[in-house]
Amino acid sequence: ILNVEQSPQSLHVQExxxxxxxxxxxxxxxxxxxxxxxxxxxxxxxxxxxTLNGDEKKKGRISATLNTKEGYSYLYIKGSQPEDxxxxxxxxxxxxxxxxxxxxxxxxxxx
Amino acid sequence: xxxxxxSPKYLFRKEGQNVTLSCEQNxxxxxxxxxxxxxxxxxxxxxxxxxxxxFQKGDIAEGYSVSREKKESFPLTVTSAQKNPxxxxxxxxxxxxxPEAFFGQGTRLTVV
Numbered sequence: 001i002l003n004v005e006q007s008p009q010s011l012h013v014q015e016x017x018x019x020x021x022x023x024x025x026x027x028x029x030x031x032x033x034x035x036x037x038x039x040x041x042x043x044x045x046x047x048x049x050x051t052l053n054g055d056e057k058k059k060g061r062i063s064a065t066l067n068t069k070e071g072y073s074y075l076y077i078k079g080s081q082p083e084d085x086x087x088x089x090x091x092x093x094x095x096x097x098x099x100x101x102x103x104x105x106x107x108x109x110x111x
Numbered sequence: 112x113x114x115x116x117x118s119p120k121y122l123f124r125k126e127g128q129n130v131t132l133s134c135e136q137n138x139x140x141x142x143x144x145x146x147x148x149x150x151x152x153x154x155x156x157x158x159x160x161x162x163x164x165x166f167q168k169g170d171i172a173e174g175y176s177v178s179r180e181k182k183e184s185f186p187l188t189v190t191s192a193q194k195n196p197x198x199x200x201x202x203x204x205x206x207x208x209x210p211e212a213f214f215g216q217g218t219r220l221t222v223v
Contacts, residue, residue, distance in 0.1 A: 046211045101146070
């Protein structure tokens with residue numbers, strides 16, 4: 001059984017704070033690492049898909065890095081806003097086209 | 112608008128009854144997936160299908176069945192053999208060669 005672990009499980013920050021969380025995954029047979037953002041009562045939405053060691057992706061105030069050799073990815077949010085409140089899921093993809101999800105990090109940003 | 116639709120949003124069933132959850136997509140995606148979420152756990156893969164008339168078991172397929180008679184549709188049946196059916200079920204689809212998956216809004220199944 002493959003384990004994808006995310007930490008912390010939940011996070012509460014003040015508006016304007018920057019924050020980051022971690023996704024750990026098996027480093028063997030890596031194909032891709034996905035980040036999703038899941039707001040309450042909505043569908044998960046894809047943020048990033050990263051495939052190469054050292055990849056860095058950015059979308060507005062959110063960015064992600066990838067280290068496939070040691071099996072981790074960081075997601076950063078700069079200057080958090082209340083609308084960033086959501087659960088952030090990472091998913092590991094081997095060369096079998098199956099996505100294996102972590103438990104998510106629940107972020108709450110207080111105004 | 113293109114998208115993936117799950118119905119119903121909430122479903123209640125008596126223990127021992129089979130129940131079928133609907134998932135339809137009009138994105139022309141080849142692959143479709145069913146995931147289950149329980150409190151404190153990530154999304155776990157139940158079944159997936161890469162092409163019409165073919166599907167594969169995921170990590171927790173026991174007590175579930177699926178069919179893929181049409182590209183647009185991938186219904187999931189929760190059978191009476193599933194010991195803990197109460198959960199949140201998410202359906203997803205993706206295009207072959209494209210890593211990004213699109214999700215429905217989920218069905219919350221409660222078995223009493």
